[in-house]
Amino acid sequence: MRELAFAAGLKRAWSYLREVTGDDAYERYLEHHREAHPGEAPLSRDRFFRERQDRKWSRISRCC
Amino acid sequence: MSASLMPKTILAKLTWAGIALLGASAIGGIALHRGESINAIWFVFAAICTYLIAFRFYSAWICAKVLVLDETRATPAERFNNGRDFIPTNKWVVFGHHFAAIAGPGPLIGPTLAMQFGYLPGTIWILVGAVLGGCVQDMVIMFCSTRRDGRSLGQMARDELGPIGGWAAMIGTMMIMIILIAVLGLVIVKAMAHDPWATATVVGTIPVAMLIGLYMRGIRPGRVLEGTAIGIVLLLVCVVGGHWVDQNEALRHAFDWDARQAAWFVMIYGFAAAALPVWLLLAPRDYLSTFLKLGVVFMLAAAILVLMPEVKMPAMTEFARTGMGPIFKGDLFPFVFITIACGAISGFHALVSSGTTPKLLANEREIRMIGYGSMALESFVAIMAVIAATVLDPGVYFAINVDFGKGAEETAAMISSWGPQYQVTVEQMKALAVEMGLPSLFARTGGAPSLAVGMASIFHSTFGGEGELLKFWYHFAIMFEVLFILTTLDAGTRVGRFMLQDLGKHAWKPFGDVSSYPMTVLASFIFVSAWGYFLWQGVTDPKGGIRFLWPLFGISNQLLAGIALTVATGIIIKMGKLRFAWVTGLPLTWLAVICTTAAVQKVFSPNPEMGFWSGANALAAKIAEGAIPAEKIAETWSQVIALRIDAALALFFAIVLWVVIFDMLRMTLRLRAGKPVLPLSESGYVKSDPRLLAGTHA
Numbered sequence: 001m002r003e004l005a006f007a008a009g010l011k012r013a014w015s016y017l018r019e020v021t022g023d024d025a026y027e028r029y030l031e032h033h034r035e036a037h038p039g040e041a042p043l044s045r046d047r048f049f050r051e052r053q054d055r056k057w058s059r060i061s062r063c064c
Numbered sequence: 065m066s067a068s069l070m071p072k073t074i075l076a077k078l079t080w081a082g083i084a085l086l087g088a089s090a091i092g093g094i095a096l097h098r099g100e101s102i103n104a105i106w107f108v109f110a111a112i113c114t115y116l117i118a119f120r121f122y123s124a125w126i127c128a129k130v131l132v133l134d135e136t137r138a139t140p141a142e143r144f145n146n147g148r149d150f151i152p153t154n155k156w157v158v159f160g161h162h163f164a165a166i167a168g169p170g171p172l173i174g175p176t177l178a179m180q181f182g183y184l185p186g187t188i189w190i191l192v193g194a195v196l197g198g199c200v201q202d203m204v205i206m207f208c209s210t211r212r213d214g215r216s217l218g219q220m221a222r223d224e225l226g227p228i229g230g231w232a233a234m235i236g237t238m239m240i241m242i243i244l245i246a247v248l249g250l251v252i253v254k255a256m257a258h259d260p261w262a263t264a265t266v267v268g269t270i271p272v273a274m275l276i277g278l279y280m281r282g283i284r285p286g287r288v289l290e291g292t293a294i295g296i297v298l299l300l301v302c303v304v305g306g307h308w309v310d311q312n313e314a315l316r317h318a319f320d321w322d323a324r325q326a327a328w329f330v331m332i333y334g335f336a337a338a339a340l341p342v343w344l345l346l347a348p349r350d351y352l353s354t355f356l357k358l359g360v361v362f363m364l365a366a367a368i369l370v371l372m373p374e375v376k377m378p379a380m381t382e383f384a385r386t387g388m389g390p391i392f393k394g395d396l397f398p399f400v401f402i403t404i405a406c407g408a409i410s411g412f413h414a415l416v417s418s419g420t421t422p423k424l425l426a427n428e429r430e431i432r433m434i435g436y437g438s439m440a441l442e443s444f445v446a447i448m449a450v451i452a453a454t455v456l457d458p459g460v461y462f463a464i465n466v467d468f469g470k471g472a473e474e475t476a477a478m479i480s481s482w483g484p485q486y487q488v489t490v491e492q493m494k495a496l497a498v499e500m501g502l503p504s505l506f507a508r509t510g511g512a513p514s515l516a517v518g519m520a521s522i523f524h525s526t527f528g529g530e531g532e533l534l535k536f537w538y539h540f541a542i543m544f545e546v547l548f549i550l551t552t553l554d555a556g557t558r559v560g561r562f563m564l565q566d567l568g569k570h571a572w573k574p575f576g577d578v579s580s581y582p583m584t585v586l587a588s589f590i591f592v593s594a595w596g597y598f599l600w601q602g603v604t605d606p607k608g609g610i611r612f613l614w615p616l617f618g619i620s621n622q623l624l625a626g627i628a629l630t631v632a633t634g635i636i637i638k639m640g641k642l643r644f645a646w647v648t649g650l651p652l653t654w655l656a657v658i659c660t661t662a663a664v665q666k667v668f669s670p671n672p673e674m675g676f677w678s679g680a681n682a683l684a685a686k687i688a689e690g691a692i693p694a695e696k697i698a699e700t701w702s703q704v705i706a707l708r709i710d711a712a713l714a715l716f717f718a719i720v721l722w723v724v725i726f727d728m729l730r731m732t733l734r735l736r737a738g739k740p741v742l743p744l745s746e747s748g749y750v751k752s753d754p755r756l757l758a759g760t761h762a
Contacts, residue, residue, distance in 0.1 A: 019153075020160040021351070023288040032147030049286035050343065055149055057342045058562060059216075060415040062350070062555040064170040064244050064406055064621065 087113025101374040115440040118195035123436040138752040152426035170406025171446035176453040176511035178403040180389040182380040193408025194443035197651035203435030204632040209418035216419040223745040240620040246598035247613040253326040254510035260319035265306035272298040273349035337554030338588040353547040367526040377454035390466040392611040393674040398658035402618035407446025411624025452518030459488025464514040467507040467608035501535030509608040516541035601706040663718035676711035
């Protein structure tokens with residue numbers, strides 16, 4: 001049981017790390033897109049990532 | 065509300081009483097202690113207990129009574145969910161994003177400089193300023209923006225106060241960015257000058273960032289973790305490579321830059337980062353520096369807890385009484401509050417708390433943890449900077465941070481003459497410099513090198529290793545500081561460029577076209593020249609430049625906080641909560657007083673070491689007397705002009721703040737007299753649908 005809980009904890013930590021860094025942002029986008037706009041073609045991974053970066057760095061996202 | 069205002073069970077009551085007691089004794093201990101040294105662990109206890117108590121009681125009270133957070137109300141992220149910028153996100157993920165965005169180099173540098181007054185004034189201000197000022201500002205602004213579809217501070221100022229408030233916020237933001245980037249650039253320059261190892265390491269991080277940029281763009285698009293992991297390894301290679309450069313006669317010479325060469329490097333870098341596509345340099349470097357930043361901050365906290373170092377700085381130095389501090393001139397009041405902006409209260413946070421973070425909040429109740437909690441954590445970073453600066457021998461701390469414009473012997477003698485605690489010798493400094501792997505540690509002003517010496521000593525003592533390893537810790541610490549200063553610098557230059565284009569299009573329409581490459585280059589060039597001007601003034605100042613640029617930065621940051629708090633107070637009053645307006649009104653009053661006092665003193669002080677205007681006049685008189693050598697006359701004249709511009713700016717900041725405050729007071733009076741005012745721009749109530757948010761709560 002303890003090993004199982006430990007493995008689950010590790011898995012949670014990993015998925016937190018992926019989400020907080022934006023590593024899984026595209027997968028999350030695809031999921032949203034499937035639900036919100038079924039039948040429409042989603043952006044490609046490359047295009048999604050590029051737009052995301054442009055948006056992030058066009059506003060104040062780092063402080064002093 | 066999820067949390068009740070008072071603890072219910074006996075056990076909870078006893079626990080909170082215990083935390084209060086421990087915090088009070090720790091604060092009492094550091095305040096009343098008058099011995100040789102005091103253990104740093106008391107600072108940690110004092111800080112953590114203060115944050116816990118303030119978070120548990122004060123923030124809960126504000127959320128319940130003043131803001132009245134409503135967890136049934138849909139947030140902008142829920143209402144406008146588009147899977148891109150409006151995304152309901154897990155609370156701890158938003159916390160991570162928000163903390164990474166607000167935590168910059170400010171809370172490390174400001175407290176380091178303010179230690180010239182002794183450890184006590186700065187520590188008390190960091191704690192009190194954060195829990196009553198900074199955390200409140202961040203949380204209330206985040207609330208206001210969340211209730212307004214995630215609008216920015218500037219838009220809220222315009223909507224709630226009117227065009228005067230809107231313009232003030234816009235110009236205030238742009239000015240603070242110029243001064244901020246200049247002073248941070250100066251900090252980097254001071255850390256790199258005549259340290260070939262540090263310079264080579266920093267230069268090396270640029271191709272590393274570009275390589276990672278290419279990897280994440282072309283080879284493995286969007287694989288952030290992979291790219292970052294490779295990048296971090298390459299950064300460590302840069303630190304080792306820097307040492308190798310330092311060992312090689314020819315290469316060492318090539319990277320042995322003086323302050324002016326380093327300043328040119330910083331300006332060219334800033335221009336390139338703003339004009340190149342973001343994926344190539346800016347974005348990948350930010351991933352690396354964010355990881356490094358969070359990693360090092362947690363490592364430092366762990367090291368302090370394990371090592372429990374002794375703080376050697378006196379509680380109060382005589383400079384707290386005389387106002388004649390060697391790092392910067394000025395009395396304890398108001399300058400400790402100006403020097404430590406970030407870490408206690410930072411107006412810049414209002415720009416992230418509005419606009420960016422509210423678009424991710426899944427539920428209003430999370431505003432408390434993310435707004436108030438993140439700032440408490442940033443304040444704790446400032447406390448760690450206090451510890452890292454004060455574990456050094458006071459004599460060593462001053463020898464690194466002071467530039468008398470004199471030789472080593474004379475500097476050491478002057479510092480030693482202040483009293484028995486301040487003894488420092490040239491041999492001692494030489495030995496320390498050899499240990500840290502650089503030619504000299506005298507007059508390495510700006511705060512970064514002394515912080516790096518403090519951090520390197522703490523890391524080295526905690527994690528062990530051979531004596532040689534200390535050099536690597538020092539240069540690792542320098543790389544860490546420089547990297548995330550560069551993040552603020554290049555991100556700030558890029559956003560500053562957009563703001564400039566937005567302003568400039570009113571004068572010349574094509575200038576506002578952000579997709580035009582010539583305009584991008586032109587606007588970047590203008591913005592870099594603006595901060596480059598102040599950076600150059602700092603670099604050519606014979607006494608190091610930090611002494612006047614840092615106070616100017618502090619004033620501008622507190623001005624922005626003043627504008628944010630004015631907007632927040634106006635909104636609270638319009639919500640019909642005049643009796644609670646003191647929650648933001650009190651910190652606002654305090655900021656208005658310190659900002660105005662500091663600006664007036666910096667402009668009008670008759671002491672040329674202190675006042676911008678008298679300083680300019682003293683230099684002009686020297687030129688007239690013929691006391692300046694012929695080849696230095698042109699440069700001295702530009703110093704005279706720069707000091708006059710500094711004076712005008714400080715005065716301008718104070719005036720802008722009062723204009724906004726009066727605008728808010730005028731609105732309050734109209735409201736009380738029953739006259740029409742701009743209506744609350746809050747968006748209407750939409751009920752939250754918990755099914756839509758499944759999976760985002762933790």
